[in-house]
Amino acid sequence: xxxxxxxxxxxxxxxxxxxxxxxxxxxxxxxxxxxxxxxxxxxxxxxxxxxxxxxxxxxxxxxxxxxxxxxxxxxxxxxxxxxxxxxxxxxxxxxx
Numbered sequence: 001x002x003x004x005x006x007x008x009x010x011x012x013x014x015x016x017x018x019x020x021x022x023x024x025x026x027x028x029x030x031x032x033x034x035x036x037x038x039x040x041x042x043x044x045x046x047x048x049x050x051x052x053x054x055x056x057x058x059x060x061x062x063x064x065x066x067x068x069x070x071x072x073x074x075x076x077x078x079x080x081x082x083x084x085x086x087x088x089x090x091x092x093x094x095x096x
Contacts, residue, residue: 001090002035002055005062007069008048010081017043020050023075027068029061036061048083062086 011017021041028037036056044051056062066084070076 002057003059003062003090004039004087005054005056005065006085007052007054007066008083008085009050009052009069009079010047011049011078012080013078014049016078017049020075020078023072024050024052024069027065029064034058034061034064036065038065057090059086 009020011020021043024038025041026038029035034057036054038052038054040051040053042051043049052065054062054065056065062084066082068075069079069082
């Protein structure tokens, strides 16, 4: 079973939304022992600029996703702030 997480991103520069979407939508585990991946990314309106949905089986996998956004040389300069929301039960089926 998979947990579902949402990461809300506030960008430093308007107009980089689709660059962030393109970069993050391809993000997934390359390790055979891990099954995490980004399942959906879209620009949004309101106090946040981009919403990321991800699935993972262990909390450290979510940490890898968030850490990537904070340290990646291409993505991190565009990001001002993130907030991460995590499902409380592992009942999300990852059929994608």
